[in-house]
Ligand SMILES: Nc1nc2c(ncn2[C@@H]2O[C@H](COP(=O)(O)OP(=O)(O)O)[C@@H](O)[C@H]2O)c(=O)[nH]1
């Protein structure tokens with residue numbers, strides 16, 4: 001299991017790995033850890049999108065422990081530990097209801113990968129033997145509803161659709177109702193990523209959140225924000241906007257296969273305080289992996 005995940009991450013993160021091998025390359029060289037070395041390390045960490053805050057922290061700690069010492073094998077281990085400490089491993093698993101349906105609300109801007117990630121997630125639950133209903137609350141685009149419908153059919157899960165242009169919150173309501181009536185294990189709600197205005201979008205999300213909470217007390221058990229890994233700083237900005245409205249419980253970071261920005265996981269954690277819970281490494285149903293810091297860091301740093 002560990003090996004499979006490790007190998008999949010390694011190939012999915014090929015481009016990010018290239019940049020991290022530049023960082024790891026520093027630790028196997030010869031010479032002294034001086035100012036130039038630290039500057040070079042800083043540059044390479046920034047290039048790998050580890051982010052300014054995290055980079056500063058890493059360089060500071062290396063300086064304190066290793067300045068004027070020879071480069072040796074303990075340096076690589078030291079940096080690996082710092083990186084690991086930046087990605088606390090508690091609360092990474094998705095919360096589940098102790099009884100009744102588990103409700104997962106999924107938000108994010110258009111094109112970030114919400115619908116695809118929902119399909120992948122639903123597929124994971126189906127593989128566990130759970131029953132799933134997805135709610136197509138993105139009623140603003142007929143194509144969005146259709147896309148989710150196609151996935152639902154492929155995966156073998158239920159779907160609740162509203163009318164195009166209909167009230168998204170009422171779709172959320174009906175989805176919860178169906179889950180309760182048919183004793184379905186997991187509810188996953190797809191939402192719109194764009195409305196007439198930003199305020200409108202956020203108000204809609206709030207409303208869905210409220211309705212779900214009322215319908216199934218204790219829910220939603222997860223509010224997952226989907227961020228496109230190729231978007232870098234812009235995705236951080238979006239995340240800030242969303243989390244002002246609904247309190248998110250975690251991030252799904254998508255498209256890590258198409259980008260060299262996997263180092264972004266560190267800046268998300270440092271800047272938003274939100275854990276990346278799942279990563280998307282491709283367009284197929286199997287291309288969503290639970291985020292495991294140790295495996296992630298190993299897949300970046302190991303040869
Ligand atoms: N390469 C890659 N493409 C992805 C990933 N996740 C989503 N996509 C693609 O991104 C595009 C937008 O995805 P979609 O789920 O429709 O985004 P939504 O508008 O947020 O619902 C689609 O072409 C997906 O196939 C991923 O992890 N890797």
Ligand SMILES: [Mg+2]
Nearest residue numbers: 114115138144
């Ligand atoms: Mg969508």
